[in-house]
Amino acid sequence: MDLTRREFIADLPLLAYLLGHPLELAKTPRILINPGHNKRTANAPGERYISGVGSEHELNTRISEKLANELASRSGIEAVLSRDDAEYTKEIRDFYSPNRMQLEREVRNYRRAHKPTTNLTVEDAALQLGILKWANMSGFDAVVNIHINFYGDEDPKRKSSGFAVFFSDINSPKSSMDLALRIYNSLKERFIPSNNESESMRGSTSPITLRGIATNRLIMTGSELHPVQVPSVMIECGYLGQKYADGKTIADSQVQRAYAQQISKGIIRYFG
Ligand SMILES: [Zn+2]
Secondary structure (H helix, E strand, O other): OOOOHHHHHHOHHHHHHHHOOOOOOOOOOEEEEEEOOOHHHOOOOOOOEEOOOEEHHHHHHHHHHHHHHHHHHHOOOEEEEOEOOOOEOHHHHHHHHHHHHHHHHHHHHHHHHOOOOOOOOHHHHHHHHHHHHHHHHOOOOEEEEEEEEOOOOOOOOOOOOOEEEEEOOOOOOOHHHHHHHHHHHHHHOOOOEOOOHHHEEEOOOOOOEEEOEEEOOOOOOOOOOOOOOOOEEEEEEEEOOOOOHHHOOOOOHHHHHHHHHHHHHHHHHHHO
């Protein structure tokens, strides 16, 4: 049989099977880290900012960069960041620009049918939808969305604190829940889960309530109209105004690193 090199490589798993040697193809897991929001949304309504702590979108970037570094130094997992402080990657921009009108149309149609659960503008929601579609077709093995929660001045009595991990219970692979649970368990080793009741899950057959993990239906995790093919989770790294040991906040690079380390451990265990 005259096999070209390409055909031969394609037949390697079959050959290994026939020879009785299970072959692990050396595929490095590749994940997309998507820091929530961006500089364009900095002055938009709902932008999360606390004087003395900073803007959510910038702090999301700091945690995401540290997470990518953790993954690079501790595992073979390749992490790609969707943006830096200035802009989204060229690949994302190249996908988004020609599709922008169509993406915005999809967001408007979606919002007519389903009340939006976020205060993202149509433009920003369309951008997130573009990132999702791009990630779906770019062969990523997981998408991790990094955010920081906010209780806002409008309700200071609530004083929510603690981390939360979200996955969608609709139009998302089952592995999204596995990934969310791995990250949740890892974060719990060093951080306290959210005390906010809306960020918890109640067992359907048991009285157990898990705080700090919950389902949501968002563009980036999977929603009624927008299926996610790649396992995707969203992490709220505590609350923007939350105080950690010694009065530190999420603006402190040690706190950011601790989040990055625990999230990275969870991701490594998921791929382990
Ligand atoms: Zn956010």
